[in-house]
Amino acid sequence: MENHSFYNTPEIVAGYALETHLQAPEEAIVSELIAKLAQFDVLDIGIGGGRTTLHLAGRCKTYTGVDINPNMISACNQRFKNWPHNIAFSIADARTLENLEDNSFDLVLFSFNGIDYVNHQDRIRALASIYRVLRPGGYFVFSSHNTNCIPSLISLRTHLSRNPINTARGLVQWLKLNFIHNNRSTIKQANKSARVMLNDGAFNFSLQTYYVSVQEQLRQLDGMFSIDNIYSLTSGRPFTTLEHAEASTDSWLYYVCTKT
């Protein structure tokens, strides 16, 4: 099953449609942009069940939520059917953003690592499509998994505990991560590469997830976007220096950038 089809399964859609809270960096970023939002046409890509819609749709000029999965769009139409705000939901693939016009949004959001569920080539296509639909000077906000957390994720030590039952469970998880759901070359690559597609155990090993280093992520954005801030998942605050962001072992990081 392709990554995006997994997100169309009824149980997953139902789970996402119950989500309400912003993650700490998202809260900080919304606060940062709040004064400008009323003037913004916002595009929210990979909206899932509309978690971020709750916090944005009532605050911006127009709000468009898109997702590749029809069941996610149906769930949003149902969840927000009585909302008085200027909102629209439709099916669109981030890789092409078909039916969305060039230079038509002031803010594009791709939250909760949605961009990590396409392969490298498609990720680059998605970045180019996002660039296309943003107005010059518009913001692109997204999060992505961080390669620095992989050594701990796959190490044996992380899976051991003083409690023998937890250790037994941990060993099974470690075996699945290192030998069953990823091949050895992926694991070797994961420990030293700037980017890798890894089955990290999410949703009981149902997904291939893209992990990227800060340096590689900035390289991918270069020429299209300038970086404003990188936010820590754990503190919710922007890193004060690029070196601090590059050294972070947070599972994922939030990037705020501007179309150049």
Ligand SMILES: C[S@@+](CC[C@H](N)C(=O)[O-])C[C@H]1O[C@@H](n2cnc3c(N)ncnc32)[C@H](O)[C@@H]1O
């Ligand atoms: C991890 S969920 C995040 C959902 C939502 N943004 C949130 O924060 O709760 C990822 C979402 O991205 C969507 N998605 C995956 N690949 C996509 C693509 N190529 N284009 C558009 N949406 C995509 C999935 O259907 C899913 O709803």
